[in-house]
Amino acid sequence: HFDIAAISSGDVLRRNIAEQTPAGQLAKEAVARGDLVSDDLIVSLIQSELATISASWLLDGFPRNLAQAQALDAMLAATNQPLTTVVNLVVPEDVILNRIVERYVHVPSGRVYNLTYNPPRVPGVDDVTGEPLEHRPDDNPESFRRRLKQYHAMTEPLLEYYAEKSVLTSFAGPTSDVIFPQLYDFLDEKFE
Numbered sequence: 001h002f003d004i005a006a007i008s009s010g011d012v013l014r015r016n017i018a019e020q021t022p023a024g025q026l027a028k029e030a031v032a033r034g035d036l037v038s039d040d041l042i043v044s045l046i047q048s049e050l051a052t053i054s055a056s057w058l059l060d061g062f063p064r065n066l067a068q069a070q071a072l073d074a075m076l077a078a079t080n081q082p083l084t085t086v087v088n089l090v091v092p093e094d095v096i097l098n099r100i101v102e103r104y105v106h107v108p109s110g111r112v113y114n115l116t117y118n119p120p121r122v123p124g125v126d127d128v129t130g131e132p133l134e135h136r137p138d139d140n141p142e143s144f145r146r147r148l149k150q151y152h153a154m155t156e157p158l159l160e161y162y163a164e165k166s167v168l169t170s171f172a173g174p175t176s177d178v179i180f181p182q183l184y185d186f187l188d189e190k191f192e
Helices: 009-018 022-033 039-050 066-078 093-101 141-164 176-190
Strands: 004-008 056-060 086-090 103-106 111-114 168-172
Touching: 004 009, 004 039, 009 022, 009 039, 009 056, 022 039, 039 066, 066 141, 086 176, 093 103, 093 141, 141 168, 168 176
Parallel strands: 004 056, 086 168
Antiparallel strands: 103 111
């Protein structure tokens, strides 16, 4: 319905890890430690992705902090593309933890499965290729708590930054069935 190119920072990272690019190797090390990748690394990867797109776009999972937001603003200013909308999804933390603990990924494609709401037809196997799925080493409660603490410390200033620019809209709910209709209606109005 919408002519918007979607760029997921997670997909970009997974692709670079699978292709064993230099950036992917650095990202793999950070993920194995349960850390977020460096700002410089993700900014560089997102900038490369945006350079290939001429239509409207949506960034998923980026920016995650104020420094990344300022780097994005500089990128967009250089190409005279103002940022018009920032969407914040508010999901209960226990729901996020359950999704992470039950998440399995087909690394080459980036396909994500969840044992509860999107299980593979055959346990541990990608539906399309039949290749094995991976459970990320950082998909556990301890890493989640550490990442969540980092997330709040980084995201609160980011949300304030975008609220001050009057481009922030938040949608809340426990599942995509609740959030998606809200988001769809918002985008339908925004891009009609």
